[in-house]
Amino acid sequence: MSIPVFADGLTAVNLRTEYKVNPVTDATAPRLSWELTSDKRNQMQSSYQILVASAPSLLNEDKIDLWNSGQVKSRATAQVQYSGKTLVSRQLCYWKIRSWNQDGIAGPWSGVSTFEIGLLSKDQWSAQWIGLDLDNLGKGKTYHLPPAPYLRKEIKIKTGVKKARLYVTALGLYEFSINGKKTGTDFLTPGWTDYHKRVYYQTYDVTADLETGVNVLGSQLSYGWYAGYLGYSLLVGNPVVRAFYGKVPLLKAQLEVSYNDGSTQTFATGADWKASKGALTESDLLNGETYDARLELSGWQKPGFNDSSWQKPEVYQDKEDRKIQTYPGPPVKITGELTVKSQTKRADGSWIFDLGQNLAGIVRIKVKGAAGDTIRIRYGEKLYPDGHLMTENLRMARATDYYILKGDPKGESWEPKFTFHGFQYVEIKGFKEKPDAGTLLGLVIGSDTPKTGSFETDNKMVNQLYSNIDWTQRSNYIDIPTDCPQRDERIGWTGDAQVYVKSATFNRDVASFFTKWNVDLADGQFENGAYPLYAPAPNLRKTDTFSPGWMEAGIICPYQIYQTYGDTRIIEQGWPNMVRFMDFLEKRSGGNHVFKETAFKDLDPKGGFGDWLSFGQKTPPDMLASFYYAYCADLMTEMAGAIGNQSEQKRFSDTSDKIRKAVLAHYTDTTGRFICDAKVYGKGEGYVDGNLGFSGNTQTAYANAIYMNIVSKNNINKAGNFLAELIKENGGKLATGFLGAKPLLPALSASGNSALAYDLFLSKEFPSWGFEVENGSTTIWERWDSFTNEDGFKYNAAMNSFNHYAFGAVCEWMFSNAAGIQQTHPGFDHFDIKPEIDPKSGAGRIDNLKATFHTMHGEIISAWKKDGVHLTMQVTVPVNTTADIYVPADLTDQLTVDGKKVASSKDVVVKKGEKGFIILEVGSGNYVIKRQ
Numbered sequence: 001m002s003i004p005v006f007a008d009g010l011t012a013v014n015l016r017t018e019y020k021v022n023p024v025t026d027a028t029a030p031r032l033s034w035e036l037t038s039d040k041r042n043q044m045q046s047s048y049q050i051l052v053a054s055a056p057s058l059l060n061e062d063k064i065d066l067w068n069s070g071q072v073k074s075r076a077t078a079q080v081q082y083s084g085k086t087l088v089s090r091q092l093c094y095w096k097i098r099s100w101n102q103d104g105i106a107g108p109w110s111g112v113s114t115f116e117i118g119l120l121s122k123d124q125w126s127a128q129w130i131g132l133d134l135d136n137l138g139k140g141k142t143y144h145l146p147p148a149p150y151l152r153k154e155i156k157i158k159t160g161v162k163k164a165r166l167y168v169t170a171l172g173l174y175e176f177s178i179n180g181k182k183t184g185t186d187f188l189t190p191g192w193t194d195y196h197k198r199v200y201y202q203t204y205d206v207t208a209d210l211e212t213g214v215n216v217l218g219s220q221l222s223y224g225w226y227a228g229y230l231g232y233s234l235l236v237g238n239p240v241v242r243a244f245y246g247k248v249p250l251l252k253a254q255l256e257v258s259y260n261d262g263s264t265q266t267f268a269t270g271a272d273w274k275a276s277k278g279a280l281t282e283s284d285l286l287n288g289e290t291y292d293a294r295l296e297l298s299g300w301q302k303p304g305f306n307d308s309s310w311q312k313p314e315v316y317q318d319k320e321d322r323k324i325q326t327y328p329g330p331p332v333k334i335t336g337e338l339t340v341k342s343q344t345k346r347a348d349g350s351w352i353f354d355l356g357q358n359l360a361g362i363v364r365i366k367v368k369g370a371a372g373d374t375i376r377i378r379y380g381e382k383l384y385p386d387g388h389l390m391t392e393n394l395r396m397a398r399a400t401d402y403y404i405l406k407g408d409p410k411g412e413s414w415e416p417k418f419t420f421h422g423f424q425y426v427e428i429k430g431f432k433e434k435p436d437a438g439t440l441l442g443l444v445i446g447s448d449t450p451k452t453g454s455f456e457t458d459n460k461m462v463n464q465l466y467s468n469i470d471w472t473q474r475s476n477y478i479d480i481p482t483d484c485p486q487r488d489e490r491i492g493w494t495g496d497a498q499v500y501v502k503s504a505t506f507n508r509d510v511a512s513f514f515t516k517w518n519v520d521l522a523d524g525q526f527e528n529g530a531y532p533l534y535a536p537a538p539n540l541r542k543t544d545t546f547s548p549g550w551m552e553a554g555i556i557c558p559y560q561i562y563q564t565y566g567d568t569r570i571i572e573q574g575w576p577n578m579v580r581f582m583d584f585l586e587k588r589s590g591g592n593h594v595f596k597e598t599a600f601k602d603l604d605p606k607g608g609f610g611d612w613l614s615f616g617q618k619t620p621p622d623m624l625a626s627f628y629y630a631y632c633a634d635l636m637t638e639m640a641g642a643i644g645n646q647s648e649q650k651r652f653s654d655t656s657d658k659i660r661k662a663v664l665a666h667y668t669d670t671t672g673r674f675i676c677d678a679k680v681y682g683k684g685e686g687y688v689d690g691n692l693g694f695s696g697n698t699q700t701a702y703a704n705a706i707y708m709n710i711v712s713k714n715n716i717n718k719a720g721n722f723l724a725e726l727i728k729e730n731g732g733k734l735a736t737g738f739l740g741a742k743p744l745l746p747a748l749s750a751s752g753n754s755a756l757a758y759d760l761f762l763s764k765e766f767p768s769w770g771f772e773v774e775n776g777s778t779t780i781w782e783r784w785d786s787f788t789n790e791d792g793f794k795y796n797a798a799m800n801s802f803n804h805y806a807f808g809a810v811c812e813w814m815f816s817n818a819a820g821i822q823q824t825h826p827g828f829d830h831f832d833i834k835p836e837i838d839p840k841s842g843a844g845r846i847d848n849l850k851a852t853f854h855t856m857h858g859e860i861i862s863a864w865k866k867d868g869v870h871l872t873m874q875v876t877v878p879v880n881t882t883a884d885i886y887v888p889a890d891l892t893d894q895l896t897v898d899g900k901k902v903a904s905s906k907d908v909v910v911k912k913g914e915k916g917f918i919i920l921e922v923g924s925g926n927y928v929i930k931r932q
């Protein structure tokens, strides 16, 4: 038997810079982070030392040339800013770190990580914007879909390449290749931004891709978000339906080569490139692609190809104030593959393939046939009962790809490049041969956000629900948080994003994803200070502006990133914008600190979107706006504190008090019930579902009032009782929409109604989360009744997505309440484990639950298991953190920790606490707690 030997100190792992592993960044004081591991309990970092050098061989205390932090007394293991020598464009930095534990024992040096600085200013770019205007070749009736341009350039590389970097971006979408090999594995680059203000670029290490002699730089462009169709503009008859930012997709690329002999060479896009149309005859994000393989420019990416018939590209002027910056988010990638579960031939000769999972992505097909045979590929999330593909819910998104065969006797394989679809089923027309197992493969696409969470119980429905939530997140976090991946929308709806952001943090690491989107939000902010309905924010419909419940994403999303990751830079960067938004609210409330009925009647729809997709009487949107106003003022108070801005901390805390007072005075009666002056809304015309009437006394009102601390601590239980009463009156069912569903279960739990929260959570009756699962869902639906046995798909043509995460916001309750993982300090430096145990047992209930959540410090685990009156809890607390474990018990004597009586365990401290709980304060390590 071998005996493992552990080092005494802490070992640092998972070194990251700006949330990424070995990234390229524009941050000149990049933030470093690491996680600590130890096989011992109660481990804390007391100090750290960071070394940064320009070469690995210099990573030695006496040779260091960039930064030696020295031994810094600090617990910080994340958001630690580089503060060495000034960093310049292209600088490659190597770093490592070691930590001292609470006893002053130094751990070993970590492995070496890197970060590289991008091109910090525009004058570093010698590359020009080049493109080929093929717009007049778009000739469809409904859709104007011109072919996609191809660009190429032959270059000569000398021997002895030491380092080569490709800096590349597009207005539109690009794929780049060197000698026929795709550069990188990213998809839909360079991502969506307000291209008038900024465009991001990617940096690739292409040292290994270059050969001595002639090399070919190749690129294909597409229209994408820049020049293609966007959202529902076509559906709603907007004057502009495509080319919102520009008509011609453009490439800007610069290959920089340094040689061993010290010389350098730069190859940049310019008039000396060649351009042509090719086999990609249609290419649009929403509508799909057509690839005519007969038109393939065989060998165009290889040296020696005869491009004499190609054209000179046009060079386009840059927009002077457009920024060019390093892509800050996680790249969109193919994140998985799905094989076909079943295939069925239809009477019309077409085939339906079922991938068994609703997803966002594309398919790779393998076919054999004659030149000119056309394969039509359509996508759908559902089938009709007779087995044909349901596509009405795609509305105006054509979402169809065509592949025209060249007739290769060995067979041909193809996948689209610049589009994606939301689907579970694929319908293919045009096969000459019977498809087999290798005919079709589903390729999942999405922003590559590392998985951080898991949630598993002994209840199958709940496990499927969790899978549905995570799949819906994967399908909709595609460069920006979208509403849905299938129909003619796929835009960054701010309301959806803000209700779901906390849930998202549990499932995946979304720190850099929201770092990116937060800039989109700021870029989309209106002159008057309101954040937009969606970001990026091209005008897809004349009347689209802002709405209560949506615009607050500008405060709520960065706040959540601060909370989960301890990130104060996102606050600092967006602070002026956030303050401007608060000023806007103040001005709009006319100094009253409350939005009275009809305060937002100037919007379209009147009042904004309110509690979108709720059932029954509507919660007044103005009342919700008032709640959000108070909530935002609270978050601003906290964030001002976090960045040390005391005067604004005071300002927002005063504002928050005033709002709360004014809101309660206006919207509650003497018994504490929420009320409104419903008469003022008249027949509700122009309001979303206004014909249903308005009431202050709704589930959504209480759920939000409790969640946002509108009611005082003393009145929470009373408000909770009103809420419980309303649910009972409604036959034990929820009636909430987008704004009400997220806080519903948390509010019940916070007000002593955990049992009712569980009943709603585990219900399989319509409307509920379980109902969707019972009906075969593999993702979260847009509506509670997207499909019912009685009505089938009653909304399809209107708005019926089967991949919409807003109602997946229940995930927040699953982790924070059912598993009880509650962050109490930003970045999870300290947290509570306070699980709510399902009070009932038996079929359809939960007896056994385990959630894991990887924080900036490492993995938290919270598991519990009921066995009659006995309860076992299992908790893992990462190194450098502490936790309060709330064990539901009355007497300390009832408990054991790791088999020993609590009193005799030296690793737990019993804290005075809440009635019904024994609170155990613990340091890092694994704990098994049993209640007899």
Ligand code: RAM
Pocket (backbone or CB within 6 Å): 483, 484, 489, 493, 494, 495, 496, 609, 612, 799
């Ligand atoms: C729908 C979107 C989104 C919602 C808006 C108001 O069309 O899908 O989910 O936020 O409308």
